[in-house]
Amino acid sequence: MNNGKKRYWDMLKVHESVACVLYNTSRDVLIFVKQFRPGTQLKEDFIPYCAVFVYRALSTGSTTTSIEVEGQSVDWDKVSPNLGITLELCAGIVDETLNLNEIVKKEVLEECGYEIPSENFQRVTSYRTTGISGSKQTLFYAECTDQMKISEGGGLAEEGEFIDVVEMSIPQVRNLIQDEQVTRPATLLFGITWFLMNKV
Ligand SMILES: O=c1ccn([C@@H]2O[C@H](COP(=O)(O)OP(=O)(O)O[C@H]3O[C@H](CO)[C@@H](O)[C@H](O)[C@H]3O)[C@@H](O)[C@H]2O)c(=O)[nH]1
Numbered sequence: 500m501n502n503g504k505k506r507y508w509d510m511l512k513v514h515e516s517v518a519c520v521l522y523n524t525s526r527d528v529l530i531f532v533k534q535f536r537p538g539t540q541l542k543e544d545f546i547p548y549c550a551v552f553v554y555r556a557l558s559t560g561s562t563t564t565s566i567e568v569e570g571q572s573v574d575w576d577k578v579s580p581n582l583g584i585t586l587e588l589c590a591g592i593v594d595e596t597l598n599l600n601e602i603v604k605k606e607v608l609e610e611c612g613y614e615i616p617s618e619n620f621q622r623v624t625s626y627r628t629t630g631i632s633g634s635k636q637t638l639f640y641a642e643c644t645d646q647m648k649i650s651e652g653g654g655l656a657e658e659g660e661f662i663d664v665v666e667m668s669i670p671q672v673r674n675l676i677q678d679e680q681v682t683r684p685a686t687l688l689f690g691i692t693w694f695l696m697n698k699v
């Protein structure tokens with residue numbers, strides 16, 4: 500009941516997550532990740548909603564064979580996979596019983612290749628998504644140096660992760676806030692804004 504009226508609402512239970520604003524002090528660059536975001540594996544019988552690739556594919560008006568999404572047939576082979584590429588903070592879901600500092604440390608190593616002591620991760624704040632899910636994310640900040648880079652990163656290929664590590668200078672991240680040509684989530688923009696307000 501809500502104000503005396505019965506209301507119905509769809510919801511999706513989503514894992515809690517961590518994300519990190521990562522700053523390389525050796526070269527004054529922020530470290531981000533670039534990856535393909537279908538939302539989930541594209542399967543014949545399952546259309547992932549709330550997914551960057553599908554949303555953007557639909558808006559191209561590409562219409563022929565195969566899968567139907569809300570009455571629109573989409574020929575996925577003719578849609579550029581680039582539509583699903585996003586620029587994001589290094590982030591990971593909380594699916595282990597480690598503390599959040601350990602989880603974010605592990606994620607930074609897997610995705611970006613930096614080995615940073617877990618106590619070096621500063622907790623910034625946490626927030627929730629609103630709408631279909633109410634999932635919580637905790638944001639961290641960490642500094643790294645070139646000496647801490649021990650692998651290429653790139654994510655866990657066996658879990659279907661193929662991640663490019665992207666470095667951007669402070670002038671470049673300032674521009675990114677306004678650059679709508681780059682597909683990026685609000686959390687990335689918040690992380691950059693927090694960094695510019697508190698660390699520059
Ligand atoms: O700038 C960002 C980056 C991520 N997220 C969110 O943070 C959550 C967790 O991040 P994600 O990178 O999706 O989690 P990972 O644990 O790194 O990877 C999961 O998602 C991958 C991509 O689907 C799968 O390959 C992995 O197996 C699965 O563990 C997700 O809800 C993201 O949408 C943000 O809000 N802002």
Ligand SMILES: [Mg+2]
Nearest residue numbers: 589590591610
């Ligand atoms: Mg991730």
